[in-house]
Amino acid sequence: MADVTFTVDGKKLTAPAGTLLIEACRKAGIEIPAFCYYPGLSLQAACRMCVVRQEKVPKLQTACTVQVGEGQSFITESPEITQARKATIELLLGNHPLDCPVCDAGGECELQDMTFKYGAGESLYVEAKQHREEQKWSPAVYFDRPRCILCYRCVRMCGEGMDVWALGIQNRGASAIIAPNGGDHLDCEQCGMCIDACPVGALTSGTYRYKTRPWEMNHVATVCTHCGDGCKTTLGIRQVNDGAEIVRADNRDKSGINGDFLCAKGRFGFDFVESADRLTKPLIRNAAGKLEPATWEQAIRLVASKFKEVRDRNSDKASSSSIGVIGSNTTTNEENYLLQKFARTALNTNNIDHERTTDYAGFAHALAGTTGRTASLRDTQTAKAVLLIGGNPTEEHPLLAWNLRTNFRLNQSRLYITTDSPIKLERQAIKSLQLPVGLESNGYEAFTEFLNGSDSAIEATSEAKSFREAIEAEESLIVIFGEEYRGQAIESLVKWGLKKAGVKFAYLGDYANSRGAADMGLLPNLLPGYVPVASPAAFTEEYIGLPTAPGKNAVEIFDAAGNGELGALYVVGSNPVATFGVNPAALKSTFVVVQDIFLTETAALADVVLPSASLYEKTGTVTNSYGDVQLAKKAADKAGVKPDFEIIVRIAGGMGIDVKKLVPFGKTNGVSADMGQSRGAQSGEADRHAVWLTANHLEPRLSPFDPLAVLDEIERLIPAYKLDRLNLFGGNDVASEPGFVPVSSIASARDLILPSHDGLFTSGILGAHTVALQELNQYQHQFEHPVVTETAAD
Ligand code: SF4
Ligand code: SF4
Ligand code: SF4
Ligand code: FES
Numbered sequence: 001m002a003d004v005t006f007t008v009d010g011k012k013l014t015a016p017a018g019t020l021l022i023e024a025c026r027k028a029g030i031e032i033p034a035f036c037y038y039p040g041l042s043l044q045a046a047c048r049m050c051v052v053r054q055e056k057v058p059k060l061q062t063a064c065t066v067q068v069g070e071g072q073s074f075i076t077e078s079p080e081i082t083q084a085r086k087a088t089i090e091l092l093l094g095n096h097p098l099d100c101p102v103c104d105a106g107g108e109c110e111l112q113d114m115t116f117k118y119g120a121g122e123s124l125y126v127e128a129k130q131h132r133e134e135q136k137w138s139p140a141v142y143f144d145r146p147r148c149i150l151c152y153r154c155v156r157m158c159g160e161g162m163d164v165w166a167l168g169i170q171n172r173g174a175s176a177i178i179a180p181n182g183g184d185h186l187d188c189e190q191c192g193m194c195i196d197a198c199p200v201g202a203l204t205s206g207t208y209r210y211k212t213r214p215w216e217m218n219h220v221a222t223v224c225t226h227c228g229d230g231c232k233t234t235l236g237i238r239q240v241n242d243g244a245e246i247v248r249a250d251n252r253d254k255s256g257i258n259g260d261f262l263c264a265k266g267r268f269g270f271d272f273v274e275s276a277d278r279l280t281k282p283l284i285r286n287a288a289g290k291l292e293p294a295t296w297e298q299a300i301r302l303v304a305s306k307f308k309e310v311r312d313r314n315s316d317k318a319s320s321s322s323i324g325v326i327g328s329n330t331t332t333n334e335e336n337y338l339l340q341k342f343a344r345t346a347l348n349t350n351n352i353d354h355e356r357t358t359d360y361a362g363f364a365h366a367l368a369g370t371t372g373r374t375a376s377l378r379d380t381q382t383a384k385a386v387l388l389i390g391g392n393p394t395e396e397h398p399l400l401a402w403n404l405r406t407n408f409r410l411n412q413s414r415l416y417i418t419t420d421s422p423i424k425l426e427r428q429a430i431k432s433l434q435l436p437v438g439l440e441s442n443g444y445e446a447f448t449e450f451l452n453g454s455d456s457a458i459e460a461t462s463e464a465k466s467f468r469e470a471i472e473a474e475e476s477l478i479v480i481f482g483e484e485y486r487g488q489a490i491e492s493l494v495k496w497g498l499k500k501a502g503v504k505f506a507y508l509g510d511y512a513n514s515r516g517a518a519d520m521g522l523l524p525n526l527l528p529g530y531v532p533v534a535s536p537a538a539f540t541e542e543y544i545g546l547p548t549a550p551g552k553n554a555v556e557i558f559d560a561a562g563n564g565e566l567g568a569l570y571v572v573g574s575n576p577v578a579t580f581g582v583n584p585a586a587l588k589s590t591f592v593v594v595q596d597i598f599l600t601e602t603a604a605l606a607d608v609v610l611p612s613a614s615l616y617e618k619t620g621t622v623t624n625s626y627g628d629v630q631l632a633k634k635a636a637d638k639a640g641v642k643p644d645f646e647i648i649v650r651i652a653g654g655m656g657i658d659v660k661k662l663v664p665f666g667k668t669n670g671v672s673a674d675m676g677q678s679r680g681a682q683s684g685e686a687d688r689h690a691v692w693l694t695a696n697h698l699e700p701r702l703s704p705f706d707p708l709a710v711l712d713e714i715e716r717l718i719p720a721y722k723l724d725r726l727n728l729f730g731g732n733d734v735a736s737e738p739g740f741v742p743v744s745s746i747a748s749a750r751d752l753i754l755p756s757h758d759g760l761f762t763s764g765i766l767g768a769h770t771v772a773l774q775e776l777n778q779y780q781h782q783f784e785h786p787v788v789t790e791t792a793a794d
Contacts, residue, residue: 004070009077015068022050022063025076032076033085033114035092035199036151037064040410041160044152047092049114051084052076060084085118094125097146105201107214111149112200138186139775140206140268141195148178148202154194161261163405163427164188178202187783189760190776191398192267196250196260207268207772208248212238217247220635221255221731223622224266225330225615226763228357228509229377229399230624231266232256232731235616235635243637246270246616257377257628257733263398264760264776265767270616272769273636277598279611280640291609296642296650303608304654306591310567311348323347324557324566327354327522328573328644329511330764332620332632333721334707335644336513336520337528337714338662339572342648345543346657347570350524350533350551351560355579357510357755358625359486360518364530366494367505373497375478375504376735377626381407385414385474389493390444390484392423395759397508397625400480401425416471418447433467444484448492476502483508483755508625510756511764512615516623519720519736524551529718538717544661553752554580562586568593572644573612575600575765579754595647598769611641614766618643620707621728628733629723645707665709 001016008021008030015024022032023039035047043065051060055073060081063074075081092111100106132145152169155178159165166188168181180186195203217236224231232255236248249270254260282299283291307323314321325343327336336354343352367373380386380403393401401424407413408428417425417432420443426432435443435458449457451468458464471477479497490507497503509515521528527539533550540546552560554576560566562583568591576582578601587605594603595610603609615622619634642650653659703709714721720736728734756764761777768774 004068006068006070006072006074008074013068017069018067020064021052021066021068021074024068025063030076032063033117034064035110035114035149036153038153038156038197040406041153041156044156047149047151048088049085051081051088053078053081082118085114089115089119090123090125092149093119093123094127095129095146096149097129097131097144099147102210103144103147103201104204104209105147105198109201110199135184136206137180137184138188138190138206139772139779140190140192140264141186142204142206142209143178144202144204145177147200149200150176150178151199152178153197153199154178154203157193157197158188160409161193161402161406162189162191163424164191167194182783189394189398190264190268190780191262192264193261196252196262205248205268207271208236211247212236218244220633222616222635223512223630223632224249224262225512225766226265226269227263227397227399227758228511228514228625229258229397230512230622230628230630230733231258231262231399232630232733233262233266235270237635242639244635246273246636255731257624257630258399258402261399261402265398265763265773268772268776269761269763269766269770271772272597272766273614273616273638275598275769275771277769278638278641279597279599279603279609280638281611283606283609285607291604291606299608299610300647300650300654303593303610304651306607307347307568307570307593307651308655310591311346313567314348321348321351322560322565322567323349323351324552324560324569325349325352326554326557326569326571326574326576327352327517329355329357329509329514329517330615330766331513331517331573331644332615332618332622332707333513333516333520333629333714334620334710335572335648336517336522337710338645338648338707340521340528341543342652342662343570344527344533344546346652346655346662348545348547350547350549351557352522352551353524353554353557353752354517354522355554355574355576356518356753357514358483358507359490359753360507360509360515361523361526361530362485362487362490363494363505363507364518366491370498371737373494373504374627374737375480375506376628376733377403377506377624378628378733378735379478379504379626380404380480380506382411383407383413383478384411384476385416385471386478386480387416387418387471388425389418389447389479389481390420391482391508392419392425393480393508394424396482396510396757398760400508404428414470414474416467418444418467431467431470433464444481445489445492448489448496451496452492474502475500476504478504478506480506480508483753486753506626510758512624513622515625515627516621519623519718520714524553524556528714529720542713542717555752558582558586561590564589566590571595571602571606572648573597575602577602577605595644596765597641598765600765610647612647613638613641613643617641618645618707620645621711621723623736624733627720627736629721629728629736630733631728631731643705643707646705649704659704663704663709664713665704665706 003014004017005014013028025032032050034050036044045062045065050063052063053075054061135143155167158167166186170177170179195205219234221234224233233249235246237244238247249267251260281293284294286292311321327339340352414430415428417429420435446457571594584605592606593608594606595612596603597614616636621629622632623629652662723734761773
């Protein structure tokens, strides 16, 4: 749309014709009060709070519905407008309980703020207030009806935003009330988006209510620890005796990759951090075979000496040492990078792997030599067309589902879906094609062949053919797929897409850093950036003594243990014994070290257990499924635990490794700095340095325990991770451009891909330790019903 020029409060403004006045003003820094208006949702014009005076128009107008045009002139503040807004507040407060001192929204309530600004010392309305008891609509959502100002944000958020339509309106006019469509309860996705959209304290959170006041919390922006979408989340933190506790999660400032969206897991599933099951002391198995508490010094000393002993026992052999290492999908990039570097250079082994939920190595191989062919999660907000193959994003990738719905609603994007069972997102699909049930991955491979022109690959019905034709006709397309594709199947799909310039890909992994685990080289045959260990290129100089024969994968590591050939096993943040169904007897003659936040099935078999910090308790970067890198910041604190990064460094130190070789703290490349070098040498230099670094959103490097100290090395050795640091440290997502190198032999061992198929209320090890998600899961089971695929009534 062409730009138009108009005047607001005497200031000339420019905006595309048709922009809502309220939006044009907000962009220009002129705030117009509003209750019912919510960006991205349909217009309601119910509250009249946003009234303004438009030149030549006889009555006050609502800024949330007026579209700007050439030459118009508006006044947004005047005695007349103030009086009108004051009257609106008086009306809203007519039945409002005025219980601000105990209301959860007190201190962050839009009605309270507006009353302070415009209100209303006295009211013309003197009728007795109608009291109603608070209602519990679900374990996550409570409703206090008298506080409701009938702005309908919740109804629109649930219907339009979530496509759930769990909320509606009963009665008419002055008797209208918000109510669940399920009668007295919410049968919904429990996302809590309605709570966050509510401008007052009418909807409150089951996990946060009556716990604290907003001004008593620190607010720390970090990254959700659950699924592979990587929502930015702001954690509300309160100091407690043994550290700092998380009391709330939201993204109300609408910053980051997810805007204001969070799903049930991100919003309510943080209480695992305070679980009574948390490990808070190192444990060592005693002579009687029982795990008993020990000091960190004792535990590290024992681990370091055993690792050294096992490594040295095998040093004369040509192959890697007989130590196996299994890393995690939820530890940071820096920790994953350090772990594999420690394994390869300190333990002298390439026997390193992780619980792979998708085949990112296969994806890297398929895309080798290309640029600009991977889609960021942001691309799914605006893409003209998307082909979704397999999976169910509503359950497994809720932010992706939100983006696809919003893009359909606001931009009429074209969504094509191919699945082997119906999914809810089909409501937004322009075309969907159901593959025969039970074919699973083979069916998807056949679908690729069908896309490539083979009519015999699947039943080539006219519906299937028109699906293919419509996709072929798209000039730009994002192809999103998941664990149904592995190894060769990914290659075929990517090959098909690469024939067209406008096709990009996204490959969905399960956990917060599944992608980062693979990118950082937690693989037996591939170094960081998917560089084969057999031809390590730039790594030769940096990784002194790197073994160049591919190591054992996770399954082979346990086979070796079963054969009595594995001297030691080091497991960081994962539970391979449960995941791979390992017989505990297989580990009888192996020295097992597990560092984790809970006593998992694997930890219960260990000789030494080291309590580690969760993702919410440390700083570092994580990479979502789409290659978007974000900074996770330390929010909470737990006495007794240590970040995985520090534990690895301490073990290396205990083994006599030159820690500076492992963590290059002190090296600079122009964007980092070592305060240790300047401190003392020139008085005041360190302080000036710190001021400069803070002003530039950079982190000072003080010690080998600073995880960002290896970020320089990651950037240097992995071309995909040349990150825009000012953006990253400013709290934004930064896309990594893969630039993958060809992988000569891709281990296509399909049995190694073990997707979790987590739903909205489950999340690997963490899900079992969050009471909030468990409660929601049980509550939802009462309402199990088949997926409804007909078009919603919007
Ligand atoms: S929690 Fe989410 S799905 Fe449930 S009513 Fe609120 S907005 Fe709708
Ligand atoms: S519950 Fe909150 S969001 Fe819903 S209509 Fe009432 S005030 Fe608005
Ligand atoms: S969509 Fe994923 S990353 Fe976002 S809040 Fe939910 S679980 Fe967390
Ligand atoms: S915000 Fe405009 S009428 Fe409510």
